[in-house]
Amino acid sequence: MTTEPQMRPESAQERQTVGPMILVIDDSEDLLGAVKTALRRRGYQVVTAENGEVALKRIAERSPQLILLDMRMPIMDGWEFARRFREKYGRSVPIVVMTAAEDSKLRADEVGADSYLGKPFELSDLYEIVEDTALRE
């Protein structure tokens, strides 16, 4: 991803690719870049997708252990993605809804997500929630 801002050279720890795989779905490339950088720094592998359709393709190629899902997206939105994903894969992979909508908990309940993160969020909350859900397996 060329859009990822290079704050500083990545350390050896950041480049390691043995951590759990996380799929981040958001229509903003800028946000994807930021979340990717943050999560990689914490040792996670990150796959990104700009909408639900791309995300479903990515899942077929790689098998993520956690999905961070934005709701409002073009082509295929979060609701549709969650529905299709659950249809195909069941509840094997936890989904965390990540939305700027007012009531993120309500959105999470709508799609049967495991957790939620209201935008804008604190990085510490992102780490906490990812750690909690990804390691729960």
Place this chain on the structure above:
Amino acid sequence: MLASTGITLALIGICGGAFLLTYRKIPYRLDHIQKINTLTLELFSENIALFDFYFPSSRTQADARWDKFYRLSGQHIEELSQIDAIDQTLIEQLRRAHREIGTLIDEMRGIPLKEELKTRRLADQVMLRLNDMVRNTNMLIAVTQDQLKRAQNRADNLILFAISGICLTALFAASMFDRTILRPISVLKQGAENVGRGILDQRVEVRSDDEIGQLTTMFNQMTENLERLTKAREEFLSTAAHELKTPLSIIKTYVQLMDEQPPGPEKEALHEVLRILNRQCNRMTKLIQDLLEVSRVQLRRMVLKSKPFELHHLIETLTREMQKTTNRHQLRILENVPVIVDGDADRIEQILVNLLDNAIKYSPTGGQINIRSQRRGEQIEVSVQDNGIGIPPDRQTHIFERFYRAHAGLPYDYATSMGIGLYLAHEFVRLHGGQIWFESQEGKGSVFHFKLPAKEWPQELLPTLHLQHSPDHARREDHGKELQ
């Protein structure tokens, strides 16, 4: 339905009127018959009158007397025959007797005085006719009295019938009035009340196509329009809030990423700037949320998501979080009674955040901020006290009004609010059925209090409440959290 009531009442009136017209003739008729009867009886009882004809001296007087009888009884008989519904054979007999008396009397007048025998024979015949007339009129009187009696009975029945008819019609009319006017109006009133309370998805059932039905249809159209407009406005607002928050979240995430650098001289220089950037991001987020809330309160679309929760936990968590935003102030909980409040925890948290935010903002030199939560009977009173700049007396009356800024002249950092915080606090307290008030002295500080209903829960009910001991809003709401 009102027309049929009118028709029924009119029919009853016509029946009554027609009856009264016939009924009124009966005493009139009786009057005539009685007069004939009296006239006849008078002559009959003093048959001596006939012998007046024997004497020349009294003959003129007798003439006059018989003339009068003949004329008067004739008149009465004629009038009697004019009146319908009477036995015409009786009248005919009466008339014949009367006519014969006239002939006989004429005959008697023609007889010379001396012929006593012939006069007596004629007089006997007159007496016979008079007797006939008396019998006849007596019968007529009996018949008429009987009719009168029957008419009275019928009148009694008719009155009874009319009264019950009128009562039934009135009852019918009242029920019709109730069903076609009062009830629909009351339903419409209920609908209007609901619209006033912000319930817009209801429609009033149209039951008729009269004016009330048309009014109901119009009311429904109005409600529908209002609902569409309100929905559109709400949709716009939440979309706007979403769109505003999206770039903010990107900025905020990068700001935090930059601040994650390992310590060093470069970090030292940046840290303070990034802290400010992050704080302003949070402030902007809160402003967007507040704006959304204000619009919702104004549109009366605010719905409380009430369930019992432990207020003392919320106060503790929140005080801890808010303390992190400032190092010039000491936030101290002086009293915090354990209490379960049945309310919308998010909104009550917003009330507290807004009060604490103000306390911090308006005591710029720092100092102590005291928080108390005390039981007051069936209510809980929470107060936030600061020793800041206070509120000028002339600005105190409008403090809870929307977009009113008590310190309008202050620089941005001082008074970042748009005059929303206290307005929202006031509205949220009001929605919970509580009160909010304050005391303030310029230069010395302010105390804000709010009271919420908080009945005491029986100990054995507590496990059924499913209280959240660690409220999830602590993580979700990120106000106050700063880069450490």
